[in-house]
Amino acid sequence: xxxxxxxxxxxxxxxxxxxxxxxxxxxxxxxxxxxxxxxxxxxxxxxxxxxxxxxxxxxxxxxxxxxxxxxxxxxxxxxxxxxxxxxxxxxxxxxxxxxxxxxxxxxxxxxxxxxxxxxxxxxxxxxxxxxxxxxxxxxxxxxxxxxxxxxxxxxxxxxxxxxxxxxxxxxxxxxxxxxxxxxxxxxxxxxxxxxxxxxxxxxxxxxxxxxxxxxxxxxxxxxxxxxxxxxxxxxxxxxxxxxx
Amino acid sequence: xxxxxxxxxxxxxxxxxxxxxxxxxxxxxxxxxxxxxxxxxxxxxxxxxxxxxxxxxxxxxxxxxxxxxxxxxxxxxxxxxxxxxxxxxxxxxxxxxxxxxxxxxxxxxxxxxxxxxxxxxxxxxxxxxxxxxxxxxxxxxxxxxxxxxxxxxxxxxxxxxxxxxxxxxxxxxxxxxxxxxxxxxxxxxxxxxxxxxxxxxxxxxxxxxxxxxxxxxxxxxxxxxxxxxxxxxxxxxxxxxxxxxxxxxxxxxxxxxxxxxxxxxxxxxxxxxxxxxxxxxxxxxxxxxxxxxxxxxxxxxxxxxxxxxxxxxxxxxxxxxxxxxxxxxxxxxxxxxxxxxxxxxxxxxxxxxxxxxxxxxxxxxxxxxxxxxxxxxxxxxxxxxxxxxxxxxxxxxxxxxxxxxxxxxxxxxxxxxxxxxxxxxxxxxxxxxxxxxxxxxxxxxxxxxxxxxxxxxxxxxxxxxxxxxxxxxxxxxx
Numbered sequence: 001x002x003x004x005x006x007x008x009x010x011x012x013x014x015x016x017x018x019x020x021x022x023x024x025x026x027x028x029x030x031x032x033x034x035x036x037x038x039x040x041x042x043x044x045x046x047x048x049x050x051x052x053x054x055x056x057x058x059x060x061x062x063x064x065x066x067x068x069x070x071x072x073x074x075x076x077x078x079x080x081x082x083x084x085x086x087x088x089x090x091x092x093x094x095x096x097x098x099x100x101x102x103x104x105x106x107x108x109x110x111x112x113x114x115x116x117x118x119x120x121x122x123x124x125x126x127x128x129x130x131x132x133x134x135x136x137x138x139x140x141x142x143x144x145x146x147x148x149x150x151x152x153x154x155x156x157x158x159x160x161x162x163x164x165x166x167x168x169x170x171x172x173x174x175x176x177x178x179x180x181x182x183x184x185x186x187x188x189x190x191x192x193x194x195x196x197x198x199x200x201x202x203x204x205x206x207x208x209x210x211x212x213x214x215x216x217x218x219x220x221x222x223x224x225x226x227x228x229x230x231x232x233x234x235x236x237x238x239x240x241x242x243x244x
Numbered sequence: 245x246x247x248x249x250x251x252x253x254x255x256x257x258x259x260x261x262x263x264x265x266x267x268x269x270x271x272x273x274x275x276x277x278x279x280x281x282x283x284x285x286x287x288x289x290x291x292x293x294x295x296x297x298x299x300x301x302x303x304x305x306x307x308x309x310x311x312x313x314x315x316x317x318x319x320x321x322x323x324x325x326x327x328x329x330x331x332x333x334x335x336x337x338x339x340x341x342x343x344x345x346x347x348x349x350x351x352x353x354x355x356x357x358x359x360x361x362x363x364x365x366x367x368x369x370x371x372x373x374x375x376x377x378x379x380x381x382x383x384x385x386x387x388x389x390x391x392x393x394x395x396x397x398x399x400x401x402x403x404x405x406x407x408x409x410x411x412x413x414x415x416x417x418x419x420x421x422x423x424x425x426x427x428x429x430x431x432x433x434x435x436x437x438x439x440x441x442x443x444x445x446x447x448x449x450x451x452x453x454x455x456x457x458x459x460x461x462x463x464x465x466x467x468x469x470x471x472x473x474x475x476x477x478x479x480x481x482x483x484x485x486x487x488x489x490x491x492x493x494x495x496x497x498x499x500x501x502x503x504x505x506x507x508x509x510x511x512x513x514x515x516x517x518x519x520x521x522x523x524x525x526x527x528x529x530x531x532x533x534x535x536x537x538x539x540x541x542x543x544x545x546x547x548x549x550x551x552x553x554x555x556x557x558x559x560x561x562x563x564x565x566x567x568x569x570x571x572x573x574x575x576x577x578x579x580x581x582x583x584x585x586x587x588x589x590x591x592x593x594x595x596x597x598x599x600x601x602x603x604x605x606x607x608x609x610x611x612x613x614x615x616x617x618x619x620x621x622x623x624x625x626x627x628x629x630x631x632x633x634x635x636x637x638x639x640x641x642x643x644x645x646x647x648x649x650x651x652x653x654x655x656x657x658x659x660x661x662x663x664x665x666x667x668x669x670x671x672x673x674x675x676x677x678x679x680x681x682x683x684x685x686x687x688x689x690x691x692x693x694x695x696x697x698x699x700x701x702x703x704x705x706x707x708x709x710x711x712x713x714x715x716x717x718x719x720x721x722x
Contacts, residue, residue, distance in 0.1 A: 048677050051669065076679040088674035091665075092692020101688060102678040109679070141692065158678065 034219035079165035185210025301427030316581030399435035521579030524551025537563030576609035
């Protein structure tokens, strides 16, 4: 699904990723762990093509295609979704309208017919019900006036709506209470399928109590130091990152 | 997407109504003098009283100076280098069959239906091509209810008493430089009369198009809603793409009598000039309504075109309990300059007014809201609420809000609220991560920003206006 080779990236003049290698297989739930400032969030930003970051060396292949040549919207339509750590507010843009535009843009990209308003509402209400998102929340503007927990639930809802192949969750567990964590964890469990991969970026093991990863990679100073099984999580909890 | 420069790219798009129609036109001699005024009046076969009105206005015009207080710059206008009258055919057509097919094609290209069988149900159209009204549809059907809807020239012939009574009653020829010029040389326009107690069963619509080179357009619209009547009136405008600036100085007068209700909507899409600021329409317009007891006048405008827009649709709330509304979206891009707003003059008791203005600026444009709310000494318990929001795209454009509030009555209340926001790179990126192109993202955000005004427009107009905003913003981000 995702293959990253010798990736170097900087923001401004500061190099943050320093020769990072990472492979995520199709159907795999892969946790990326590491201390603050190790470059975890930069990695997710580079994958989705955030304009503030410049890649200076290396390559990223997504389903065999050179990702670095694609614009951010093309990457999204090809199947990459990022659940933001800090979701951005879009005042005046209703969630339903936003998602309908996004979904139909993706369908067009894939050569499918657009969904009409009736089909879309049916589809959206079904997904909303499954994730316990109230119709009231969907009537409001995207991310405007929601609590941190609600915003993150809405990120997972958008993820479920757009059915991506690679879901990147950037520090979804920061600032979430136990109930919200459970909801996010459930969403991932429901969406976990053979053809879909997850990259879960996290600082500690809160979310991983609800989502059991297949693989764990530990990052430090812009590189992946080691990749192992879910047991690595326990090791990190017991001994901290200094061991690596 | 590369930072700020990307946002700027979405705003530049070709003007889609910029084609020219090849028809034979008859012009008045170029320039302005008493003979030209007489020429226009004679061509239109006007009665003496109307010629006198024009000549009085012309004499007054000679003593007036072009005002320059708008926030913007433009080179001096040479009033002798303009054709004040241009008409695409020598005789007025009696029916659609007699209209030059080239002109009918023009309206077809613009999506304006003139053949009644093809019309959107419930919209009657008066189409003005340069100086002359081409056709007024549905007027026979409207006449059955006593509603008069025709070109201004036709009204002068058919209903001279009504025109004489109301012409200049809301905007006198002495009012301002451009209204005075219009009073001297106005060519055609629309006339509407809704009789007492009649609710107009369909939207009435005028479509204005400037085609001839170096011609000005000076139309005059007069709407009279008699007691307890109601009407919704729509106005649309386009012009071909030309290198020189063209002058448009219109006057709209509306009389809303006791308990009547008038809704006036405009989608203004005159040619805005190219991306270097060359060409485009100078849109200097005077629009005003007189609102009597318990009556209501509502202005809704979506202004996306013109090199310069200078217009302040206003309400004189003369009667007690009169209501005035102004809902506006003004979008400027490239070198466009827009200075628009409203005047709400509260004279009667318990009068109320609402002002909602949404300004969107991109490119190197300048977008100003300018308004006056005035509470006269007798305006007991009068109320105004104003909300002016500006949205900036990129950081080379300007947005300004200049509200003036004058209250001479202690019981009157004025509320004013203003905000300025900017479409950020982070917002665009977020939307693009969901698969939207930057154009779609800007379109969604801009349409969200002005939804409050757009939803006031009749449905077909709202869809057209939304598309227009999308087109105008193409290329401002990338």
